[in-house]
Amino acid sequence: MLLGPHRSETKSAAPRYSPGLVQRDEIILRTVLDPDHVDPKNGNLSFAAVSLDDIQYRGWSVDRKKYTSLRRLRLYHQEKKRNKPGIKRFYVLPVRVSDIRFNPETGDQDFVVIDDALCGKPCHAAVLSSATGNQPKSKLKQFRGELLKRLPQYVGTLQIFESGEKYGYLLGMAKQSAVFLGSLRHLRTWRCLFFFGR
């Protein structure tokens, strides 16, 4: 049987690497690529900035602000630029988790924001629609429209962090290391040590 994606907000998708569950008052950051995600006519965020597959299965990747830093964000952007030289500019959407989880009109939970930490990337989280099962594309488009409606205006990377917010990544790594060291009894986690060095 094919298992659906992890959608639980009360349990991490990767407990071995998790610095903690995503809290409702947290800020998550999503990178916006210009021109891929921006309408050239008016500068609005396009629907294509959120793929249907992401919100249904893969998870729309975001970074938890408190576990990343400007330096890490820039490194991430540089890596993207290497893969896709056509990117002109990077912007960031700073989203408060509580602003996207629930539909303000119906009160229903439309989206889940899950802790999806990766080895060496403790800030990684994902946004998925709360609807399980194989949804029709038109329904997913409705979800996409709702998500876009609740997103703030994107801003430049430099506008995200205050001067004192430099050590988020280190904090995340420290927490991840503590969790990781506690789980060393599982032999297969040794492979994470290998990835740390990369």
Added chain:
Amino acid sequence: MTNTRIPFNPGFLFLDAGPAVVRTFVPEKAPFFMIVDQNASIVSYTIPAADINPTKDLFDRLKDLKTKYSTAWLPGSLIPKESAFEDAKNFVRTLPLTQIVNPSIHVAADGEVTFEWKQENFQIDLGFYGDNTFSYYARKKGQEPLFGDDIPVERGIPKELVDVASAI
């Protein structure tokens, strides 16, 4: 039939007008109007360059995207299928572009070619994955949302969407 060729910079507009036809073209963006008298000669016209050929603009955009997304794309992303662009192109041929504004066209990370109409009081999200069908979601203030799935491309844009997009 009288074939009237109206020259303007930087292109031409072709008109097929019968002997007793008076046609007025008033697309969404003013100033754009053309009045043709009974002999199909021009009485007056004003055509901004950007509105010369909306269909060609969309074809050019699709061609541009096809080139851009044929090679490097981000890890984990899918290159759109060639058939997705073909479906989009065939769909463009069905659009009544004198009634509705041009959509914005983009490519999503899962290989969807998306057509987007966004105005203050409505939005339409319509997309192609290259299986000869399209799906859409449309909403307009004060109306029930519209949903459509697996609609054959050859059927073209549904009338209900034209109604949403043309009542600006």
